[in-house]
Amino acid sequence: MKTRFLGQGLEVSEQGLGCMGMSEFYGAGDDTESIATIHEALDNGVTFLDTADMYGPFVNEELVGRAIAGRRDEVVLATKFGNQRGEDGSFLGVNGSPEYVISSCEASLRRLGVEYIDLYYQHRVDRTVPIEDTWGALKSLVEAGKVRHLGISEASPATLEKAHALHPVTAIQSEYSLWTRDPEDGVLATCRRLGIGFVAYSPLGRGFLTDNADVRTPTDDKDFRRFQPRFSGENLAANAQLADALSALARDKGVTTAQLALAWVLAQGSDIAPIPGTKRRRWLRENIAASDVMLSEADLAALAAAVPRDAVRGDRYYAAGMLTLNG
Numbered sequence: 001m002k003t004r005f006l007g008q009g010l011e012v013s014e015q016g017l018g019c020m021g022m023s024e025f026y027g028a029g030d031d032t033e034s035i036a037t038i039h040e041a042l043d044n045g046v047t048f049l050d051t052a053d054m055y056g057p058f059v060n061e062e063l064v065g066r067a068i069a070g071r072r073d074e075v076v077l078a079t080k081f082g083n084q085r086g087e088d089g090s091f092l093g094v095n096g097s098p099e100y101v102i103s104s105c106e107a108s109l110r111r112l113g114v115e116y117i118d119l120y121y122q123h124r125v126d127r128t129v130p131i132e133d134t135w136g137a138l139k140s141l142v143e144a145g146k147v148r149h150l151g152i153s154e155a156s157p158a159t160l161e162k163a164h165a166l167h168p169v170t171a172i173q174s175e176y177s178l179w180t181r182d183p184e185d186g187v188l189a190t191c192r193r194l195g196i197g198f199v200a201y202s203p204l205g206r207g208f209l210t211d212n213a214d215v216r217t218p219t220d221d222k223d224f225r226r227f228q229p230r231f232s233g234e235n236l237a238a239n240a241q242l243a244d245a246l247s248a249l250a251r252d253k254g255v256t257t258a259q260l261a262l263a264w265v266l267a268q269g270s271d272i273a274p275i276p277g278t279k280r281r282r283w284l285r286e287n288i289a290a291s292d293v294m295l296s297e298a299d300l301a302a303l304a305a306a307v308p309r310d311a312v313r314g315d316r317y318y319a320a321g322m323l324t325l326n327g
Helices: 031-043 059-068 098-112 131-143 157-166 187-194 233-253 257-266 281-292 297-306
Strands: 003-006 010-013 048-050 076-081 083-085 091-094 117-122 147-153 169-175 197-201 272-274
Touching: 003 197, 003 272, 010 076, 031 059, 031 281, 059 076, 059 098, 076 098, 098 117, 098 131, 117 131, 117 169, 131 147, 131 157, 147 157, 157 169, 157 187, 169 187, 187 197, 233 257, 233 297, 257 272, 257 281, 257 297
Parallel strands: 048 076, 076 117, 117 147, 147 169, 169 197, 197 272
Antiparallel strands: 003 010, 083 091
16 A cells, blocks of 8 residues: 655555444444454555544444554554534534543543544534634644644635644545545645645545445435435435446446546545545455556546536535534
8 A cells, every 4th residue: 555645744545444434324333344344454554544533422433442452553543523422422513612622632542542643633613612722722732742643624725724824734634526526616725735635535425436336225224324415315316327427437447436436536636545434344455456546637537527526416414514514
């Protein structure tokens, strides 16, 4: 696995591994298979692991912590705070208060079983707390040696500018794929002007841009895709046509749909590191192989024609989730 650099010196595997679905949101999990998936990722040079306190909630950090025990020096570990949840799983809103920043970090360190976090993200921007207050607390964590690099997720260009002026932002993590092109509306340009890396989550469109047709109509009550606009009604039918067009190009190239979609993200710049999520080794192996897929200018043009930028139907999240974006 080749590596890339985020910001001013954080070296990560060019593909990371999103661990969220191992514990929540994508149906039932299997901790044994999930830990085996993390181990196989590390064995193959995928060293950039992504989690958050809210996943589970809380238990995903514990799972990742168990998986990396004894292998800490092989891992670039990223986690997040800010989407506050109760012990019962309830969603309590976005919290960026300085006190919450500090307490969240301490709790994550404990659950992960580590002494420091390589990349600590503000998961969503709290519009009720000045970014200067939140980032003042984050800066203190770096000074204390508990965090090595700072990041932010789904932030606007203006917020990126403000945060970066207080302490260097190593990376922004936002959704980016062939069917989610929002970062091209200013965020990527701001990152490149300021020297901020970009971490692309859901680079496979939450599984939609794969050969697994069952993903398009999830039936598990615990699969949050059932309630997302892009997976519903007329939107679903229209988006399936785009995925089918992508699959046809993949067949012509002799790769899987997921590999072609991932290769597209990787081709958007050496400052971009996608973190496809999976909880199964079979899909991990497929994703890793995408790093060997080279795209020509003709390939990129064909992809642009097959999945035009504004052709995807439906919002990324249900209404409440959309309110937390571009903070």
